[in-house]
Amino acid sequence: MHVVSRELVIETRQRRDIVNITDQVERVVRESGVRNGIVLVFLPHATAGLFANEDEPNIRRDYANLFERLVPASGDYHHNMIDNNADAHLLTTLYRQFYVFPVINGRLVRGTWQELFLADFDGPRSRRVVVLVMGE
Ligand code: ZN
Numbered sequence: 001m002h003v004v005s006r007e008l009v010i011e012t013r014q015r016r017d018i019v020n021i022t023d024q025v026e027r028v029v030r031e032s033g034v035r036n037g038i039v040l041v042f043l044p045h046a047t048a049g050l051f052a053n054e055d056e057p058n059i060r061r062d063y064a065n066l067f068e069r070l071v072p073a074s075g076d077y078h079h080n081m082i083d084n085n086a087d088a089h090l091l092t093t094l095y096r097q098f099y100v101f102p103v104i105n106g107r108l109v110r111g112t113w114q115e116l117f118l119a120d121f122d123g124p125r126s127r128r129v130v131v132l133v134m135g136e
Contacts, residue, residue: 003133004133005131008024012120017119020117034135035103041129043118048121051095063117071087071094
């Protein structure tokens with residue numbers, strides 16, 4: 001079995017931000033040389049998450065509205081007594097820290113409207129994304 005890992009660094013631009021990382025993950029898959037296997041995308045953070053869905057400007061606004069409906073940015077949160085990011089931790093519990101996609105014939109397999117997003121809930125900052133490609 002062939003295993004290749006890379007770490008991406010993604011810069012976010014505002015406190016709550018989403019960044020489409022599909023191209024960067026697909027590049028790692030292409031460069032890995034793995035033809036058939038899986039790719040694991042892991043986010044080692046407690047205030048950011050991953051999701052796979054459509055990318056277009058209007059739905060980006062809908063995602064932002066969803067985040068606010070799920071966990072309002074300002075609220076009466078206990079964690080804010082020691083830090084000022086309770087909403088970011090809480091939103092993160094509703095999202096995932098990893099995704100796994102099949103790799104078939106050298107390509108990452110996903111739906112037409114399934115773009116992979118990093119959602120930062122406590123930016124702006126640099127976020128690390130670990131990409132591990134396994135197969136042969
Ligand atoms: Zn905190």
